[in-house]
Amino acid sequence: MGRDTQAVSGVAEYGQQVRLIAGREIICDRDGFFWDPHQWSEEVAMALAEEAGMKELNETQWRILRFLREYYFENGRSPLNRQIKEGTGISLMDLEALFPGGIKYGARRLAGLPNPASCS
C-alpha cells in the first residue's frame, strides 16, 4: 500500500472493506473498487496512483479518468473498452499501457468507479 493508503477494517473477500485513502475513510469492495463513486476526489486518485507505482498522473491519464466518471454518471455503468476508445480517441493498446493494471483494474479503480454489485 502507498503512503496515503491503508486498510482500516473488514475482510476483503467478504465484500466490503474500509480503507483510509488520502485521509478519507472509503468503503471499497473486495477488489479495491469504490463502493460509492461519490467518495472519490482527485486527491484520492493521486493516492491510489501512488499506490499503483505512478508518481503522477499526466493530462492524458486525467482525461481518461474524467471520461470514465462522466460516462458512469450518465449511464450508470462503466464503459466497455470500445466505448472508451470512441470517447477518447485513444487506441486500446495505448489505453491499456496508460495505467498499471490496464483499464479495468487500473483506470477504473483510479476513477473511483464501482464494480457491479452482487449480494455478497
Added chain:
Amino acid sequence: MKKVSLNVNGTWRQFIVEPDYILLDLLRSDLRLTGAKQSCDRRGQCGACTVIVNRKAVRSCLTKVASLEGANVITVEGLGTPQNPHLIQEAFVLSGAVQCGFCTSGMIMAAKALLDENLNPSVDDIKRALRRNLCRCTGYKKIIEAVQLAGLFLRGELTPNQVRPDPKQGLIGVSHPRPSGMIKACGVAEFAADVHVAGSAELAAVHSPYAHALIKTIDTSVAEKMPGVIGVMIAKDIKGTNRLKHTVPDRPILCDEKVRFIGDPVAAVLAETRDQAVAGVQAVKVEYELLPVMMNPEDALAEGTFQIDPDRPNLCYVQPQIRGDAETALIGSAAVVETDFSTQTNHQAPLEPEACVAYLEKEDGDLPTLVVIGRSINIHFHMGMLQDALGYENIRYEEAYSGGQFGMKVDVTSEGLAAAAALHFKRPVRYIPSLTESMWLTPKRHAFKMKVRLGADARGKLTAYAIDFTVNNGAYTSNGKAIVNRALLMLSGSYYIPAIKAMGRLVYTNTAWGAAARGAGAPQVNYALESAVDMLAAKLGIDPLEFRLMNSLRPGQPKSTGRVVEQWPLPELIEAIRPHYDRARKDAAEFNLKGSAVKRGVGLGTGSFGIGGPGDTATVSVELGPDGGITVFGAAADPGEGNDSMLTQIAAHLMNLPMDKIRLVTRTTDRTTATGPAAASRITYMVGGAMVDAIDKLKTTMAEANAATAEQLRAAGKPTRYMGTKKNEDAGPLDPQTGQGPSFESQVHAVQLVEVEVDMSTGEVRVVKMTTAVDPGRVINPKNLEGQLEGGMDMGVGFALREKYVDGQTKDWTSFKFPTIGHSFEMETIVRETPRVKGPLGATGVGEMTMVPTAPAVMNAIENACGARVRHLPATPDRVLQALVEAKR
C-alpha cells in the same frame, strides 16, 4: 421414416419423421411454436409441454408424431394472440396466475381440455386435470382461481372487462395485469431455448461422475471424429482466468486439474445437433485419480484431512457475533432450551433448464461483441465475471425471459460454457442442458447444522441466545460468505434478545456448491430460532402466540447486530393473526376428539426479513420521451416476481401517465444501469427507490424550467434523462470479532399459522391450511404480492416436508419430490400496510420473507398435533415416526 398428416392450429401439414420423433420437438424445432416448453428431459414429469391432441391434453414430450396421422393438434399459439387472446389466457393474466410463465402454456392447455368438457369444474376437478403440470412460482392457488375464472368467462357469466381493473381506480394498490403477462400466456415470450440463432451449433458437456478426483488425461480424439462434431473444448482452450469469480476465483468454467463435486464440468462438445453433441460427450474419455471425498463439514474439518481448495482451508470463513454476556445470562435464566437442528441441501427448482445462447456479433473496426443470452438476474455483474474468465472484454449480456430461479441465478452457470464455446469455435452456440445437467450446473441452498441454547426468565422474557452454525459451502465459494453474514444479520429474527453468542462457519466439502436460495441463510437460522421459541414457550407453560408477542422487538431496541430499529410492525401482525389462531386451535381440538389415527395441530412462525443490506446501492435512469412517455433504464431482472408491474405502476403513478406510456429497458448490459441483482428481495425497495429518485429529479427540473414536454425541456437547455439513486448509508463490514455493525435499512414482517394433519401410523404430514399475516409496507400490486406469498408458502412447505438435493441421486423432478397441485393447500393472506419510512411510496419487499417462517411453523404444528419434535429437515414420514418414538420416551 413415416409420412404423417396432422392439423396444427387449424392448418393441415405433412411431415416425414423418424418413428420415435416426438411432438414437442416437431412443434418447437420444425414449426417454431415454442409456447410448449421442455423441462423434465422428456420424461412427462412437468407438463410444461402440454398441448391438446384430439380434444385431450397430452404431454407432447411423450407423444410420437408417427402416431398422430389425421390428428388435430392445438398449441397455446393456436388459442389466441396478445392482441386477441383466448378467454382462458385472459383469465390466467387477470388472476395473477402468470409469474415466470414457463409452466403457463402447459397449464392453459390442460385447463382448456378440462373446460372443453366441463365448463364448471370443481376444485377437485381442476386439481385432477392439472395433476401432471408443475409450477414452482404460484403455489397453484391462482392457477386454480384462473381456471375457475375462465369457466365464468366461458359460461358468459362474466367478461374480462368486468374483472380488469379500471385505470380510474389508480395505479398503486391495484392489481393491474403485469405487462409481460399476456405474451407469456400466449406462448410468445422468448425464453433462452426459444431464441432462434441462425447457423447455431449445439453444446453438451462432460461432467465428472466423481465427487473429488484429479484429472489425469482427457482423450477427445474419438469424439472429435464423431458425426456432426465441430470440436471438443477443454480448459486450456479458455483464454482468460477460466475462473468464475463471485467472491473468490475458485470455480472453473471447465476443470483443469481436479474435480470437486459430482457434476463438475470437464469438457464440452460442440456439434451440429444436440444429439450429436451428446453422442460426442459419451465418446470423451477422462482418466481420473480419485481423491478422498468429504461430503459433510464434519469430514472436511477432521484433523489431517485433505484440503479441497488449494488456496483456502476447508474451514474457509468464520464470523462470530457477540452481544452482551450470553453465557452468564443463560446460567441465570429460569428456563433454557438446548438442542440441535439441521436443514438439508436443496435445489431451488425453477422449471426452466439452464438454457443459454452465445454468439459473436460483428462490428466494423472492432473486435466482435460476444453476445450472451441467458437467465441472469445480475447481467452487469455476470458480464464482468465472464470478461475475466474468458479473457474477452467486449461482451453484451441480455436477459431472456426466465423460467424462475429463486436465487440460483445469482451466479453464472451455463453461460460460462456457452460463451467460451462461442469464442473458441467462432460459431453461434446454443447450450440447452438437460434437467440433470442443469442441477449439476447450478448452486444449491446451503445445508446448515445448528446447535442452539435459548433462555428466558420466569416471566417468559428472552434472556440470551447462543448458536453455533456450520454451513456446508459445497465445492465452491460463490456467495457462501454472504450467506453466513446474512444469517447473522437476521439471527435474532423477530425478537429482542439482550445477549447473543453466535459463531458461523463456512466449510468446503465435495458436494454441490451453495449460493443464494430464497431467503439465503435466513430460513435456515430462523427455523432453529422459531422452533426453539416454541419449545421454550412450552417449557414455561406460555402460549406460543403470547410468548412471541411478549418478546417481539420494538422500535428503539437493537437487533443482534446492535443496530436499533425505527419500525417493527410485528406485534400488530401477531394480533391480526390471533383470531385465526384461536379458530384453528378450536378446529384442531374438535378434530382430535374423533380419536382417529390422524391428529391435527396448529403451529406459528414469525419472520422479520431484512431488505436493503449494508451499503446496498441502486441506480436507475428515466428519460422523458417526445410522446410524453417515460423510458426506464435499469438492469432490474424479472424472473417472474412482477418487477415489470412494480416499475411500470410506480412510474405511471408518479408521472400521472397511463401504464402503456411507460417503457422498460431492463434486459441488456448495453443500455441499462448496473443496478444490482434481482436478489435479496431488493428490487422494489432499492431499484424502485432509485427510480422514484430519478423521477423526482425529472419532475423537479420540469417544474423549475416550466416545461411540460421533452421538447420544452430541451428548449430550456435541460436534459431529458435523469439518474436516480437509492442507497443504504449504513455501509461497511460487520466487525470480525463481534459481528456488530451495519444492517438492513428496512424489514418485511410476517406471521404464519399452519394447520397440519399427522398420520400417526405412517408419519405422513398433510398441510390443511396456511394463513400468512404480512406487513410489506405499501402494496403496489396486491395480486403480485399474494402470488409471492402463495408461492413462498408452497416452497416453504416443500422445504419443510419433502424436498432435498442429494448429490448423485437427485436427477429429475420425481427424485426431487417437486410439490404438485395435489400437495397444494388452502391459503389465506392478511395484509397490513405500515408505510416504510425510506421505502418507495412506503413499500419494502416480500419475495423471500414468505418462506422464512414456514418450516418452523410446520414443525411447531407437527409437535402440536402429535408431540413429536422434528429437528432435522425435511420432516419426511420416517423422521416423523422416529420423532414420535423419541417423544414417547
